[in-house]
Amino acid sequence: MIRKCLFPAAGYGTRFLPATKAVPKEMLPVLNKPLLQYGVEEALAANISNMAIVTGRGKRSIEDHFDNAFELETQLKNTPKEHYLKEITDVINNATFTYVRQKQMLGLGDAILSGEPLIGNESFAVILADDLCINEDTNVLSQMLKLYDKYQCSIVAVEEIPINESYKYGVINGKLIKNSNDQYLVNEMVEKPKPENSPGNLGIIGRYILTPDIFQILKQMQVNNKGELQITDALMQQAKIGKVIAYKFKGQRFDCGDIKGYVQATNYFAKSKGII
């Protein structure tokens, strides 16, 4: 059973400067809700209540967001504005939050390894909050948890990407599993390949289930030529030793780490709530 969800949230958000100079990118709102809260709500809806957040310098507003705000609550209590606090209060009441700081920015693999003290020796989920995922019924993480029950190994969510954008993703190649049309046994995985070197057109999005041996693999890895530890490389090692499943999820993903994707997500939610 998966009890914990890790949220790497230490990045600089360079593509969103100047907005992200003093505000963590995970706190940028789509409509009135910060990206990270969408991720936490996805985990809660998948019956995971233990949120492990990897932060860094300048990210204190994340902790404040997922904490009671006594003064604000007192001010709004028994007024017509009280309902504005309901959504975040529900999250706070239903989840627990633990935090650790990543000491140096050494890539996603290092951010995940920094979370080991919060996770321990158990399989866990990972959500990259800037990938905002939606689906009409079962959310993407819940879909993946069902597969974890079946395969008991690490699982990555993938989607078809234009091959000329392979340099933005971890790209996989795999063998379609018998009697399925959306599950692949991974045999190759490359982090941000050039289109001519890409092993295929299935790009990893920010949803993972990881088995805890990933920590040992990450500890033994060397940083790559960009000075980063890549989770994609660690997963490739798991695929070699055992197995890793890539899952073409049902739903839609908005790349909110990018201004275009962020605008698309905003439009989507504005339309679905009848605002525009």
Ligand code: G1P
């Ligand atoms: C990270 C991963 C990459 C993955 C992507 C999904 O990259 O390293 O493999 O495809 O997230 O959003 P980033 O976008 O953080 O550079």
